[in-house]
Amino acid sequence: MAQLEDLVSRFKADRQSSEQRLAQLNAECEHLRQAHSEVKTMVDRSRYDLEQVRAQLHATTQEKASLEAKIDQLRGSNEEIAHLREQLDEHKHMHRRLEETNRDLNDLLQKSKAYCDELSRDSEDKISRVREFTRHVEQEARDEIDRIAHENELLRDELAHLARTRFEETNALDEFRVKLAELQAENNVLSARACRLTQQLSQYTDLPEDDELAAGEQGPAPDLWKLLSSGMEQLKADLELASKYAASIDAGSVDGGMGDESFTNAS
Structure with a gap:
């Protein structure tokens, strides 16, 4: 009986350690989910900024076309042409800046996607390991319970046999x-x-x-x-x-x- 109680105590200690480890892994998974949510929010914001830049680029392109039409109309006026050229240069400079911003945002978007993919793979790997560890602990617990139940059954049979033998000897x-x-x-x-x-x-x-x-x-x-x-x-x-x-x-x-x-x- 002392050995049985020792086995039960060790089983309870192993089970408590497994539950603590499982709680720690669940906390890490929750932290990874929160980080994934934050990165997803950042990616959505970057996409929104990219759409805004694209809209501005489209508006600038339309304005450029309009300015080029005005240049054609005002070709005879040098001052107007110079002014329009200055505006065109400014718009070109702005266009280049918007293109650079667009490239930077695209790079940031690709990096964010790669980080999200890596984070997702890491989360899935940790979740898979947690599940495998949980299955292993549950299987060990079931095996230990079956072994203890079998030993208890053998002990009951032996006690019953001894009782019958004692009763028969007394009779x-x-x-x-x-x-x-x-x-x-x-x-x-x-x-x-x-x-x-x-x-x-x-x-x-x-x-x-x-x-x-x-x-x-x-x-x-x-x-x-x-x-x-x-x-x-x-x-x-x-x-x-x-x-x-x-x-x-x-x-x-x-x-x-x-x-x-x-x-x-x-x-």
Whole structure:
């Protein structure tokens, strides 16, 4: 039981460590999701700025076309042409600046996309490792629980077997004590019968006095051999029955009650 409690304690400690590790990994995943959301917001803002720049570029292109039309119309006026050229140069310079800004925004957008892709791959890899670790911990927990349950079942079976064995031994001992008491009682009965038979035989083996002999001559003489033979046969039968009864007790036969009854009837 101490080993079982130690296993349960270690399992609880491993499970608590796994839960802490899982909570830490979940926090890292949540942090990565927030960073991904911030980068996505930045990318959306960059796209919006790029669309604004493109709109300005389109407006500048249209204005350039309009200015070029005005230049064609005012070609005869040098001052107007010079002014328009200055405006055109300014618009060209602005156009170049817008193109540079557009390139910078495109570069930033590509870098943001690459960073988002890398962040997404890293997040998926960490999530996959967390899931794999969780599955591994759950499988170890299930295996440990199955092993503990199997050991508990074996322990229950062993305890039940010991209880049955103890119960059977107790019953067998009680039955043996009862049979021994019965056998002793029957032995006492046989001893009493043998004693009585001995007394009866002694009456016929002792020599009578002269007056008894004279009185006995008047009546019929008893058949001593017949009485002795009958007594020996009865004693032999009783001894054989007692031997069978003792053998049945030693063998633990379930028919002991019938043997007791037959022995009593024979007595």
